[in-house]
């Protein structure tokens with residue numbers, strides 16, 4: 001946690017991009033028909049081992065993001081378009097090779113290209129996998145019907161990754177309009193209302209204890225269960241992340257080198 005109170009700026013201080021618009025604009029570059037761009041398929045260590053498809057493109061520009069500049073800045077040039085069924089085959093093969101039953105889409109924002117994502121999920125029906133959807137929640141918070149559509153999949157769990165603990169921190173970390181934070185909270189509301197399994201994770205390395213406490217109160221107003229299920233996410237200092245933070249002059253509190261991430265965060 002940081003000790004200073006940078007989050008105490010009045011919100012009128014901030015002007016930022018509209019995160020819904022950036023997601024929808026990017027959609028035209030990284031999805032076509034029911035295809036979506038991906039740049040990598042791999043097994044990753046999180047959740048005790050999970051088959052992972054890394055998609056291209058995110059409409060937030062988090063200053064601590066672990067995705068490389070090469071991928072973030074070149075959504076048109078990086079990666080290839082994949083059909084939903086091809087993504088499913090690759091993930092299933094990876095999972096089978098390792099004897100695991102968990103898959104996820106990460107790397108960018110998986111809710112961009114709704115038609116593609118829903119078809120990927122359709123193909124996973126009956127495959128005995130847990131599908132973890134890691135999202136910043138912007139599009140789900142913007143459009144309630146997205147959560148309603150996700151409720152068809154009983155093998156789906158959604159992890160909504162909150163960027164900071166309030167509107168000011170959200171803006172500081174993403175550069176987006178502060179109101180985007182409300183969309184993140186709305187995503188949790190919409191998912192719960194639709195009966196979709198979900199939990200919030202919170203990037204806390206830039207937050208104060210006070211802001212985290214205040215967020216807990218806001219989450220409890222949505223649903224007490226969310227408070228119990230909060231996942232604390234702390235900064236991982238990959239070399240390109242350190243470089244990016246320096247570039248933005250962003251100070252942080254607790255952080256870990258990639259080889260020393262606490263076991264309870266893996």
Ligand code: SF4
Nearest residue numbers: 058060062065108136
């Ligand atoms: S939401 Fe995730 S993928 Fe998108 S910029 Fe932020 S950290 Fe990176």
